[in-house]
Amino acid sequence: MSKELQLKVSVITGAGSGIGKSIAKAFAEAGSRVAVTDLNWEWANSVANEIKRSGGEAIALKLDVTRQDECQIVADFVVERWGRIDIWVNNAGVSTMNHFIELTEQDWDFNMNVNAKGTFLCSQVAVRQMLKQKPDMKSGLRGKIINIASMAGKRGNAPFLAHYVASKFAVVGLTQAMAGELAKQGITVNAICPGYVATPMQEREVEWEANLRGVSPQDVRQLYINDTPLGRLETAEDVAAVALFLASPASDFITGESINVNGGAFMD
Numbered sequence: 493m494s495k496e497l498q499l500k501v502s503v504i505t506g507a508g509s510g511i512g513k514s515i516a517k518a519f520a521e522a523g524s525r526v527a528v529t530d531l532n533w534e535w536a537n538s539v540a541n542e543i544k545r546s547g548g549e550a551i552a553l554k555l556d557v558t559r560q561d562e563c564q565i566v567a568d569f570v571v572e573r574w575g576r577i578d579i580w581v582n583n584a585g586v587s588t589m590n591h592f593i594e595l596t597e598q599d600w601d602f603n604m605n606v607n608a609k610g611t612f613l614c615s616q617v618a619v620r621q622m623l624k625q626k627p628d629m630k631s632g633l634r635g636k637i638i639n640i641a642s643m644a645g646k647r648g649n650a651p652f653l654a655h656y657v658a659s660k661f662a663v664v665g666l667t668q669a670m671a672g673e674l675a676k677q678g679i680t681v682n683a684i685c686p687g688y689v690a691t692p693m694q695e696r697e698v699e700w701e702a703n704l705r706g707v708s709p710q711d712v713r714q715l716y717i718n719d720t721p722l723g724r725l726e727t728a729e730d731v732a733a734v735a736l737f738l739a740s741p742a743s744d745f746i747t748g749e750s751i752n753v754n755g756g757a758f759m760d
């Protein structure tokens with residue numbers, strides 16, 4: 493039996509850690525050749541090596557998603573190596589936390605640059621390549637873009653994260669605008685909105701939020717769990733499973749969606 497992503501070529505940004513790492517492993521397990529990209533090449537390389545040790549096919553590439561030139565170099569390298577790009581996952585993201593009135597212009601620029609502008613720059617490069625590819629005979633599709641947005645991309649009530657919220661609402665909006673414009677050319681664009689995912693990003697946020705609220709990190713984690721009807725922290729694998737669905741033929745007729753994967757923490 494062939495695997496869901498057999499012979500596909502995927503590029504995943506920010507794949508050296510957390511959610512991106514899980515997506516890279518899940519895609520490789522499903523038969524995809526995976527370009528594991530990250531700002532930190534050592535982290536990307538360690539994920540690519542893990543994939544190769546398990547019998548998968550992967551390469552590690554340094555990519556800062558805020559740099560248009562690096563996005564292009566990565567796309568060119570992947571096409572040179574594997575001939576095409578079928579799936580591009582915009583996962584790289586950052587956060588900082590503070591009361592709204594304490595947020596700096598630097599907080600705003602950092603979050604907007606990586607989360608929103610990075611998604612824009614990478615998507616342009618990916619789409620330009622996909623448009624050169626012949627549509628799949630069966631689905632009529634040339635490629636799929638998957639954006640990792642956030643529950644904070646739909647629910648503005650996220651304390652200490654006003655700038656991050658703005659950047660993730662931008663990703664949800666961009667997902668819809670791109671999906672509408674690119675559907676006729678055979679490119680689907682969807683997003684995932686995770687909730688409270690236990691990753692290194694969350695560990696940093698727990699420490700910051702504990703300080704801002706004057707409570708313990710364990711109290712903050714409990715707040716997250718209490719806000720989640722399914723009663724536990726989300727795992728990176730919870731997100732990767734839905735990314736795999738969005739990358740696979742099972743989702744060929746879905747575009748412009750931002751799918752909540754949050755244990756019920758936010759419903760719309």
Ligand SMILES: NC(=O)c1ccc[n+]([C@@H]2O[C@H](COP(=O)([O-])OP(=O)(O)OC[C@H]3O[C@@H](n4cnc5c(N)ncnc54)[C@H](O)[C@@H]3O)[C@@H](O)[C@H]2O)c1
Nearest residue numbers: 506509510511531556557583584585642686689691692693
């Ligand atoms: N952890 C959560 O609770 C949560 C919830 C909702 C959405 N998200 C989103 O999921 C995505 C992954 O987050 P995570 O929790 O795995 O975080 P993480 O910090 O564990 O991993 C993020 C990765 O992105 C990389 N990165 C940072 N800046 C980059 C840049 N300019 N270019 C390329 N790579 C860069 C980092 O090196 C790191 O490897 C982010 O977009 C985040 O906003 C996370």
